[in-house]
Amino acid sequence: xxxxxxxxxxxxxxxxxxxxPAETPFEVIVGAILTQQTAWANVEKAIQNLKRQGLLDVxxxxxxxxxxxxxxxxxxxxxxQKAARLADVSRYLAEKWGxxxxxxxxxxxxxxxxxxxxxxxxxxETADSILLYAGGKPIFxxxxxxxxxxxxxxxxxxGYEELRAYFEERLPRDVELYKEFHALIVELGxxxxxxxxxxxxxxxxxxxxQK
DNA sequence: ACCCAGGTGGCCC
DNA sequence: GGGCCACATGGG
Numbered sequence: 001x002x003x004x005x006x007x008x009x010x011x012x013x014x015x016x017x018x019x020x021p022a023e024t025p026f027e028v029i030v031g032a033i034l035t036q037q038t039a040w041a042n043v044e045k046a047i048q049n050l051k052r053q054g055l056l057d058v059x060x061x062x063x064x065x066x067x068x069x070x071x072x073x074x075x076x077x078x079x080x081q082k083a084a085r086l087a088d089v090s091r092y093l094a095e096k097w098g099x100x101x102x103x104x105x106x107x108x109x110x111x112x113x114x115x116x117x118x119x120x121x122x123x124x125e126t127a128d129s130i131l132l133y134a135g136g137k138p139i140f141x142x143x144x145x146x147x148x149x150x151x152x153x154x155x156x157x158x159g160y161e162e163l164r165a166y167f168e169e170r171l172p173r174d175v176e177l178y179k180e181f182h183a184l185i186v187e188l189g190x191x192x193x194x195x196x197x198x199x200x201x202x203x204x205x206x207x208x209x210q211k
Numbered sequence: 212a213c214c215c216a217g218g219t220g221g222c223c224c
Numbered sequence: 225g226g227g228c229c230a231c232a233t234g235g236g
Contacts, residue, residue: 031217035216036216037219037231037232038216038232038233038234039215039217040216041235042216042234074233077216078231078232079231079232080231120219120220123218124218125218141217189217194214195214214235214236215234215235216234216235221230222228222229224227
């Protein structure tokens with residue numbers, strides 16, 4: 001089954017996901033860091049905490065005390081690291097780009113990606129989620145669910161970059177498609193691809209296509 | 212009382 | 225380049 005068919009099936013089964021759930025590009029960046037190894041419901045609480053504290057802003061986060069940030073993001077786990085990393089990223093954006101994300105994303109894609117990856121706490125998936133959902137760049141993020149799904153489909157890839165290339169080479173270079181497909185893969189993973197899950201046999205990707 | 216969550220960095224080999 | 229491990233709270 002080719003990737004577009006996989007996408008179609010997931011779309012038919014789950015419906016449009018409308019990712020990323022955020023009001024601004026900066027909120028995407030904050031959420032991308034907070035959601036690492038963390039359920040989204042807890043990220044939402046933390047985002048609300050930050051908003052209430054007036055901290056969902058590049059300059060505010062860049063200058064806030066770590067303690068204040070930690071208090072807001074405690075509910076997402078790894079909160080000391082995450083607070084420090086939010087501050088780091090914000091300082092980088094404030095100092096190098098004057099807090100102007102449009103200017104940051106106006107760089108050549110590979111430049112922006114390198115800059116993100118150079119930040120502590122921003123690995124491949126976080127960087128690529130930011131580029132896609134905050135920057136609108138044609139990059140396909142690969143997360144643990146993507147790897148699991150691919151294993152089910154018999155797609156064996158060695159590492160992150162190889163799997164990303166696999167998707168980008170086989171899909172139309174369409175940002176909206178990338179956004180929706182990645183979101184659908186996460187939805188699939190949350191519902192059907194857990195380890196040792198007997199419901200695996202009910203995965204929509206296994207169902208016969210009904211005529 | 213487990214197990215897992217929309218990962219990452221540091222260390223080891 | 226891959227295989228562990230710490231990081232930590234919250235929900236099922």
